[in-house]
Amino acid sequence: MAPATSPRSSSYADDAAGLGRGRAAAFVAPALVLVAVFLVFPALWTLYLGTTDYRLTGVAASRPQFVGTDNYTTVLGDGEFHRSLWLTAQFVLGSAIVGQTVLGFALAWTLRDRTGPLRRLVEGLVLLAWILPGSVIAFLWIALLDRDAGTLNALLGTPGTAWLLDHPMACVVVFNVWRGTAFSMMLYGAALGNVPPSHLETARLAGASTWQTLRDAVLPRIRGHVLTSLLLVSLWTFNDFTPFLITAGGPDHRSEILSVYVYRTALGDGRLGFGAAVSLIMILVNLVIALLYLRALRGRSA
């Protein structure tokens, strides 16, 4: 016998507004078409494009030839691609996994039971870094790091240090920590709010140090959050294009992470087929991260 008094609360919830299958299909259709054409199709098309010598201009623009796996062998053997991959790893590991996560968690922990203007000021500034348009903050960082009159050089008393030329990758990593910490801070803030106060009090009564409290009472409770947030910020950081606005990959490709590399090769150099091959590799990396993320989510709810 069905357990439900009222069908509406169970899985029967069957067309409450009396739409009917036909109208329901018509309602879903526009969204599905838009997604299919502008999201799904490009991804599938990449599979084909990556096997051609498609170029932005010239003969291969109008009549691209099938080249098989040439693009992929070229990409995988390309030293610039290897460097770009290594820089991307630094970018994701340094700024997202280490920087944003550690700083975000530290902030959430320090601010957890603090109220008042100090907390609002810190949160406000961290959030501001997150919500301002990328073009604006990119320029703010260029101004900050300017060789001749940058605020940083003025503060440190190191006039003439060209941070963006001497340490482009470090600048981009620090920049992204600055830019993205807000998400981790908010997520860990919410997660810490779900740690029962009794657990923290038990640890305190037992005389645990801050470090011991974190390890024994807090971390086991928020482990799921940590995992999902790590994967999410990795995914975002991997696909971030904002560094282009600051260094444009330079100088001399020394900050050319994958998102910038694919832009330069495909649209800068006009090698669209080659770029499509890189695109596919990026999509596959995204897929792996996203699947791990879904698994982590499922593990969390289970």
Added chain:
Amino acid sequence: MAGIALRGLTKDYPGGVRAVDGLDLDIADGAFFALLGPSGCGKTTLLRTVAGLETASAGTVRIGDADVTRVPPGRRDVGMVFQDYALFPHMTVADNIAYPLRIKKVGRDERHAAAGEVAAELGLGTLLARRPGELSGGQQQRVALARAMAARPKVFLLDEPLSNLDARLRLEARTFLKRLQRELGVTTVFVTHDQAEALAMADRMAVMRDGRVEQVGTPAEVFRRPANLFVASFIGSTPMNLLPARATAEGIEAGGAVLPHPAPGVTDGELVYGVRPEYLDGSTEPVEGAFEGRVAVVENLGSTSLVTIDTGRSDRAGELVHVVVGEGEEPEPGTSLWARPRPGRALLFRDGELVGGRLEKT
């Protein structure tokens, strides 16, 4: 005004769940009719099928002279009050009540006048400008009623109308609903899982189980002569005593006592003797034709007490029998008590069905 007639009504849900199973039911014009049953018995589905919110898988629904089985809900001329009232949160009370008229394309002024009238009837006159969120539970219920009344439908359907009210308000609303129904005289069907509510309000009621009707009748009939063991155990605020029985030459033997046979001549089959605790007279002196037992528990019910006696003896495990005794007559636990059924109030069930009654299952 119109009655309701259901013939062979069946509702299957995807996944093979049959919520209503070949059900026949007639509800007379102007009746205040209760659909009573435990959760999952299909009573809400039945009501929603009458409303048109569910489409019957088989069978017919007639309202008045019209077969409405395939008619969409809005054209069945029914007014409905939902369990959660379903008052539109973004509309004022006046707009909520006037909504059915808005759909019927009644002009703004006219429908607001009509809404004001209905609201006044229900004592909502001062609340017209409020939003549902600003009303108490009782007020919300009356707004939902007013909205159902606004278009003057032929039939009212109420889904658990009192379940969202607290206990005190529920009694008040019960009286209010009964009086309102009498004044309006509109055929009204309500769903409830609370047997006391059904007994108190309805003119007639149907007791349902597993998508079928177990018994139809007036509250008095259903209470006094339940058609089967399910109805017998479901109706009544104190559960009926139901004891396995055996016919003998002297009468009927149940709970270690020999009692007058409620249906002389019935001897075969699996017999169950039933008597309500209210229909047992307790006595501290030995009485003939009565259960005898040791007082196990005394529960105070206010003006009466529910006494549980254990009819077991040293040589025999016994059954528990419940007796309602009046104020000041409560026995001490551990003492002996005799409980004699009132003449004509005891029932006999054979293979689960009531036997020997005038009122067979309708």
Added chain:
Amino acid sequence: MTARTLLRRIGLATFLSAVLGFFALPLLWLASAPFDASPEITASVPEFTLRNFRVLLDNPYALASLRNSALLAAGTAALVVTSAALAAYALSRVRVPGRDALLYLLLLLSSIITGTAAMVPVFLLAFNLHLIDSRLGVVLVLTGGLLPTAIFILKDFTDATPPSYEEAARVFGATPLQVLRHVVAPVIRPGLATVAVWTVAQVWGDFLMPFLLLRDPDKAPAAVVMYTFYTEGGQPDLPLISTFSLLYALPVVAMYLLVSRRYGMRFHGGIKR
């Protein structure tokens, strides 16, 4: 107060001051330069003036680009909100086999097929559909990427609305479209507003798609024009850049304040990305 707690307090204060400094430093310039009579690239106490805002009016692209940004944001928001609302409603209320799987698949796709990863096929698609240098092209591409999340958010809102609202309206004779207009749309309005604000925030800050798909500087939105202000033409025009940045950033900040005031901090992964 023991020495240990004192140390801890000092440590805490140092940490928070360092964080404050780190996050405030780049922002200082944005607060001071627009009002500085002779803005330099160094953040400094300004010699207060509003004259810099005049330069904005003199630049042919500055105000037009803000208008372009508004057009792109409004167009995308309108398209996303209507198509997502219709889809979310139908998916929430009508039994469609495999609807949850479909929704999760769409969500997965939208998170892996990012503008960055798919810039080559997206560019070629727009090229073949003659949508290069068309605002419509940018709107459509952005809509495709944002829709799955928008549908997901809105379905959450619809799922939380009891179907008895719609049933009540139907019992009183409303047609499905009347049910939508009279009951569903007003009830899920907070959800519609959330998605609209989220979409506008996304599009307003987006650089890559318009940079990729628009050629005509007259059509470029603020994000792209801002970039050309400081990368092209050698010496950056500081009065222009500073005032423009401020004007361009303010709507996002205002919107964020509005949303967080109205809905609290429910926006965890929400307002950006």
